[in-house]
Every structure is written in C-alpha cells, then in structure tokens.
Amino acid sequence: MSWQMWCAVLGASCVISLSPGAGAIASMATGMRFGLRRGYWNIAGLQLGLLLQIAVVAAGLGALLANSTLAFTVIKWFGVAYLVYLGVRQWRASATDVSGVDGEVAETSGPAMTLRGFLVNASNPKAVVFMLAVLPQFITPSAPLLPQYLIIAATMVAVDVVVMTGYTGLASKVLRLMRSPRQQRTTNRTFSGLFFVAATFLATIRRAV
Template identity: 75%
Template structure:
C-alpha cells in the first residue's frame, strides 16, 4: 500500500466512522449512562468487533457471508434483536440523582466490552460493505497481510477518536442534566435511536449489498 493509497483510505475511514450508525448510538448511550471514562470499555468492545469484521474479510469468509443468504439472515436478525433489546433497556433505564449517584452505575467493564463487541460483530451489512470497499485500497501484487494490518490499525485509530467524541458529547449531556424528567426524555430519545437502527438493519437485503 503506497502512501497515496493510505491517505485515500484514511479519508474513507473518517467518512465510515463519522457516518451515523449503531456504533455511534451505542457510544452516545454509554456516555450518557456511564460517563466518558467507563464509556471507553464500550469503545474497546466496538473495536474488537471491528477487528473481527476486518479479519473475516481478510480471511475470505466475508465473501462466503455475502453469497450465503442463510448466514446473512441469521446474523442480521441476531443484530436486529440485540439492538431492540438495547432499545428496551434504554427506555426502561431509571433516571439517576446526579448529585448523589455516580454515572458509573449499572454496567461492569466486561458487560460494556461485550455490548460494544456485539453491536459491531452482529452487523453483516458492515462486513459486506468492507468486502466491497477494502479491496479497492489493496495492492494485489504486494503481500496482503501487512496491508490488512495497516488498514486495521488505521480504522481502529480513527474509530476510537470518533467514538470518543460521541461518548464525550453524551457525557457532557449527563453532567448538565439535573432533573429526572430530563434524563427520562434523553433515555427515551436514545431508545428510539436504537430501535431505529434495528429497523434499518431489518430492511437490509443481501442482494442489495452484494
């Protein structure tokens, strides 16, 4: 991968990460509920899911997923159900007394990592999208492993920066809220975003992404 090709991919990575999606919603939800510091556990999980997606594409499994209607459908509906579950949990989340209760409530580090991982890992659309995009930045005449490592490092770095921004923005909202009504409304908004992401994923068809 030449420097020119890497710079082109770097621009694409920013566009991909900044695009609103389930990962951004999960990051903002974590920032809102747990604050920025603990929100990094969710970001770690998102990056593990992202690395899995890249590994799937690099191993050629992504092409199998793109061709298999059954595999695509199973993973897609798992993702839909999980996003709905997150939406219901966010809807039912209790407002906290910001003067007496810490934003670290209700979420262990492993649970936040797993949550972030599942959000990204259960999105077959992202795998098929990467399958279509990543090869455009590869030099087939050069060793592929170093190129995929460069792609993975670039995407993870950019995504950590972007998701930190989303998480930090939501954490600022958390510190500004004082009334239970404000927190309840915000929780309902994020619940709606999770459910919207689930609805969008449910409409994805394999034929439309290949």
C-alpha cells in the same frame, strides 16, 4: 502500501466512522448514561467488533457471507434482536441509575460494556459486506496481504477510537446538564428510540444479488 494509498484509507475510515450508525448510537447512549471514562469500555468493544469484521473480510469469509442468504439472514436478525434489546434496556433504565459527576454505574461492569460494544459491531452483516466491497480497493494483490490488512486495521481502529470518543464525550456533557429524573428519563427514551430506529433500518436491509 504507498502514502497516497494510506491517505485514501484514512479518508475512507473517517467517512465510515463519522457515518451515523448503531456504533455511534451506542457510544452516545453510553456516554450519556455512564460518562466518558467508563465509555471507553464500550469503545474498546466496538473496536474488537471492527477488527472481527476486517478479519472476516481478510480471511475470505466475507465473500461467503455476501453470497449466503442463510448466513446473512441469521446474523442480520441476531443484530436486529440485539438492538431491540438495547432499546428496551435503555427505555427501562431508571433515572436513578446515574450517580456522580462522571456518570459511573457500579452495577455495570467494564467487561459487560465491552461485550455490548462488540456485539453491536459484530452483529451487523451489512458492515462486513460493505467492507468486502471497499477494502479490496486499497489492497495490492501482488504485495504481501497481511501487512496491508494490518495497516488498514490499525488506521480504521485509530480513527474509530477518536470518533467514538467524540460521540461519547459529547453525550457525557449532556449527562452533566440534565440532572433531574424527568430529563434523564427523556434522554434515555430518546436513545432508546434511536436503537429501535437502527434495528428497523437493519431489518430492512437485503442481501445484494
């Protein structure tokens, strides 16, 4: 892959990561409730979901998903249901769940937060279809495909880690400023509403024909 092509991949990765979406909402909600240090568990899960999306496209399964109404619909409504579930959990989160300056919550394990992040990205079929339309533009068919996909995956993951760390870190600052139970409850319900908005947006998406 040439440097010019890699720069194009880098630019596209920045646009994709910076675009508001369920991953950004999950990162901000995690940072607000748990702090930056524990927020990296969620970020790791998001990257696993991103790698799965890239692998699906690289394996040619993305075309199947794009052309299968049933597969697209099943994954889409699973994603909608999961975002609604996260919204309900965020709405019901007690203000007393936050303890300590770094926002650690003892009863929430790191692996559970990683799984949550993974499901947020993995349950978005539109992202796979979008990558199916974008990634081939950076691929040279006459060159070995695996190294090219590995470079693209490494670039996208690196950029997304930086961006999601920024979202998480900024939200963790809110955690330090909003210490009263009423403020925490208001913030929890704001992010809950964002999850519901993301679920509504995903529910309105239709497979391109």
